[in-house]
Amino acid sequence: MTIAQRVRAVVDAHRGERGALLPILHRIQDEFGYIDPEVVPVLAAELNISRADVHGVITFYTDFRSDPAGTSTVRLCRAEACQSVGAEKLVADAEQVFGIKVGETTPDRSVTLEQVFCLGNCALGPAAQVNNKLYGRVDRSRLVEILAEDHA
Ligand code: FES
Incomplete structure (x- = not known):
């Protein structure tokens, strides 16, 4: 079909x-x-x-994408509770680590970076979701670790 x-x-x-x-x-x-x-x-x-x-x-609607996502999808929470504990710094770090902006996919299609507004993990911000798995208290090094573990 x-x-x-x-x-x-x-x-x-x-x-x-x-x-x-x-x-x-x-x-x-x-x-x-x-x-x-x-x-x-x-x-x-x-x-x-x-x-x-x-x-x-x-x-x-940011839910919709016009091209296929990368192998890993990283969603970073930018809602208020996470913002108050450094979400914006994490977004900036992630953009630097992956060399892309939010909403983009790395040229090798390994990572897509997305933003979300609350993952229901507010007490453990900054919160992130990597390939549908939820993580709390994420910073730059933890994010790199999570991706490395995910690909192990
Ligand atoms: S505000 Fe980030 S998980 Fe709720």
């Missing part, structure tokens, strides 16, 4: 629902790991909305 056929099947499952675009995009991202730009015109035609509208929703 091509991407377009799969997208049409997902749209069919949500046909008639109000506000179907968001659940459809989530389902596509769950299935493919990202939303291929090829999906945009298919969704626009199927839902009878403009490509700009589909594109606008994808870029507005």
